[in-house]
Amino acid sequence: MKTYIFNNYLLGVILGLSVLGCTEGDKFDYGKTVVLVTGTETTPITKFLVEDTPSTYLVTASATDKVEKDVNVKFAIDPSQVEAYNQEHGTKYYSIPDGVVTLEGADAVIQAGKSFSTPVTVKVVSTENLSDDLIYVIPVTMTQVDGLEILKPSKTIFLQISRYIYFTSLNISNTNLYSNFIFADEKKLELSNFTYEIKFYSQYWHKIARMCAFTSKDEERSSMLRFGEEGMDTNALQWVSPSGSIVSSTRFSTDRWYSLALTYDGSKLTMYVDGVKDAEGDGDGLSVDFQRFELGMSWTSYRGSQYFRGRIAEVRVWNRALRPAEIRMGLCSVDPQSDGLMAYWKMNEGEGHIFNDVTGNGYDMDWTKTAREISEGAGLTYNLDYSSSIAWDRDDNNKCMQ
Numbered sequence: 001m002k003t004y005i006f007n008n009y010l011l012g013v014i015l016g017l018s019v020l021g022c023t024e025g026d027k028f029d030y031g032k033t034v035v036l037v038t039g040t041e042t043t044p045i046t047k048f049l050v051e052d053t054p055s056t057y058l059v060t061a062s063a064t065d066k067v068e069k070d071v072n073v074k075f076a077i078d079p080s081q082v083e084a085y086n087q088e089h090g091t092k093y094y095s096i097p098d099g100v101v102t103l104e105g106a107d108a109v110i111q112a113g114k115s116f117s118t119p120v121t122v123k124v125v126s127t128e129n130l131s132d133d134l135i136y137v138i139p140v141t142m143t144q145v146d147g148l149e150i151l152k153p154s155k156t157i158f159l160q161i162s163r164y165i166y167f168t169s170l171n172i173s174n175t176n177l178y179s180n181f182i183f184a185d186e187k188k189l190e191l192s193n194f195t196y197e198i199k200f201y202s203q204y205w206h207k208i209a210r211m212c213a214f215t216s217k218d219e220e221r222s223s224m225l226r227f228g229e230e231g232m233d234t235n236a237l238q239w240v241s242p243s244g245s246i247v248s249s250t251r252f253s254t255d256r257w258y259s260l261a262l263t264y265d266g267s268k269l270t271m272y273v274d275g276v277k278d279a280e281g282d283g284d285g286l287s288v289d290f291q292r293f294e295l296g297m298s299w300t301s302y303r304g305s306q307y308f309r310g311r312i313a314e315v316r317v318w319n320r321a322l323r324p325a326e327i328r329m330g331l332c333s334v335d336p337q338s339d340g341l342m343a344y345w346k347m348n349e350g351e352g353h354i355f356n357d358v359t360g361n362g363y364d365m366d367w368t369k370t371a372r373e374i375s376e377g378a379g380l381t382y383n384l385d386y387s388s389s390i391a392w393d394r395d396d397n398n399k400c401m402q
Helices: 002-021 080-089 324-329
Strands: 034-037 045-049 055-059 061-063 071-077 101-104 107-110 120-124 136-145 156-162 164-166 169-171 179-182 189-191 194-204 209-215 223-227 236-241 244-251 257-264 268-273 276-282 288-290 292-295 309-318 341-345 370-373 380-384 391-393 399-401
Touching: 034 136, 045 055, 055 156, 061 071, 061 107, 071 101, 080 136, 080 156, 120 136, 179 380, 194 209, 194 223, 209 309, 236 257, 236 268, 244 268, 244 276, 257 324
Parallel strands: 045 156
Antiparallel strands: 034 061, 055 120, 071 107, 071 136, 101 120, 136 156, 164 399, 169 309, 169 391, 179 292, 179 370, 189 288, 194 257, 194 309, 209 223, 209 292, 223 236, 236 244, 257 268, 268 276, 309 341, 370 380
């Protein structure tokens, strides 16, 4: 009875998969038995948790009905499937490098009277050559099924390597660190669309905690981030955008990391928390300039009261509005050469006074050459060195699951 229920559910899913996988003029016989990779009924992407090596994952094939005689199934790891999937879905997965994974027992059998095959074993033997910035998948595909048809949309399962990424972060609790880095005029970015991203970890909430601002040289049309302003809950985030204030629906907890993304597509301003849409507002259709990054509250009269007690990492500036799927893929890190990524500070140096732009686009921030208002109303003073206030954190709290 359980098999009957499963197979009817499976057939329902296949109705959708087969329609999506058919081109005009194709016909699909829903009465015949077909074979697919188990676990691809709704999505071909499945997370494979790799906490240590070696780690194994068992892959099987499923028939939509019990088979009358033994059916031989051949599996293989086919890297070409990754690029094909990326092109179809607009994703940026990377195929696993050589020497990282093995496929043991590539031949499986769906035995007579059953609808599931014997398993083949995918084994990750090393993660040493994996970059923390890339999301890898293992494309395990059926290359041959004797006597039955393969359901094409479900012939391949993509095992996404899921592992903890440990990282160093910048501690911004010291108000003496708060200042601005202003880029040269030739580095000014005029953005008709944008995405700003930052990871943050708060250790304490209080009335008005200013975290940072992405802004123009003269602070016009900026995107400033602060908590607890204007009578809000102290753990509510206010995005002071070029078109007005947008307040998070999330009430943030202490002692945990959040990934924040702010997008503007020329019409809508959208806030994402951990890859999920959290709040939005209308834009004004105008572009913004990015030429200045403010860390904390740098104004002299407010530095002592509007401090942010915590850490930041993974600060990014894009010249396009990222899609939600792209934001979710970048919760831990992203490829520094990603399309539209203009500046990317991982804030993970662990030493020194320069926050490096890992894109190679030349947006390094040297904290011996910052700008800040020394006395109220006096304007900015330049070439200020606050590097002695830089502090780093690297502990068990600084980890992210890919």
